[in-house]
Amino acid sequence: MPHLTMEYSGNIENEVDMQGLCVDVHRAILSSGLFETGAPRVRAFRADAWAIADLDRENSFIDMSFRIGVGRSAEERKRVGDMIFATARAGVHHLLARPYFALSLEIREIDPRLSWKENTMHARLRNTGAPAA
Numbered sequence: 001m002p003h004l005t006m007e008y009s010g011n012i013e014n015e016v017d018m019q020g021l022c023v024d025v026h027r028a029i030l031s032s033g034l035f036e037t038g039a040p041r042v043r044a045f046r047a048d049a050w051a052i053a054d055l056d057r058e059n060s061f062i063d064m065s066f067r068i069g070v071g072r073s074a075e076e077r078k079r080v081g082d083m084i085f086a087t088a089r090a091g092v093h094h095l096l097a098r099p100y101f102a103l104s105l106e107i108r109e110i111d112p113r114l115s116w117k118e119n120t121m122h123a124r125l126r127n128t129g130a131p132a133a
């Protein structure tokens with residue numbers, strides 16, 4: 001599964017629609033054309049404790065980690081990373097306008113020798129050609 005995990009400081013939970021951001025990022029992942037419809041899993045986790053930069057309590061962050069299977073070229077990984085980051089930037093433009101916020105993304109490849117998976121959604125979605133909701 002391509003896993004996109006967002007961690008965010010709890011002081012922005014009322015400033016960002018995290019569920020909406022998850023859906024927007026999910027759409028960006030699928031629109032890259034690099035992943036099957038049944039593959040992406042996007043979720044967000046609130047950090048209840050944090051210490052950022054100069055420790056100003058207004059400081060906040062969203063850090064995204066995207067774990068994907070091997071097989072995509074560096075150009076393809078760069079392309080989908082650019083799409084995800086641009087989507088996230090749009091969702092937090094108001095935070096990026098203030099000097100208290102950090103947004104980040106890292107893509108890592110999953111070692112296929114050390115990865116186990118079973119996904120019942122592929123069989124349902126492969127034959128329908130269903131677009132993402």
Ligand SMILES: O=C(O)C/C(=C\C=C(/O)C(=O)O)C(=O)O
Pocket residue numbers: 001002034035036038039067068069070110115117118119122
């Ligand atoms: O290969 C991987 O582990 C990640 C991946 C797809 C995985 C599934 O579709 C799955 O677990 O059902 C990928 O496309 O990068």
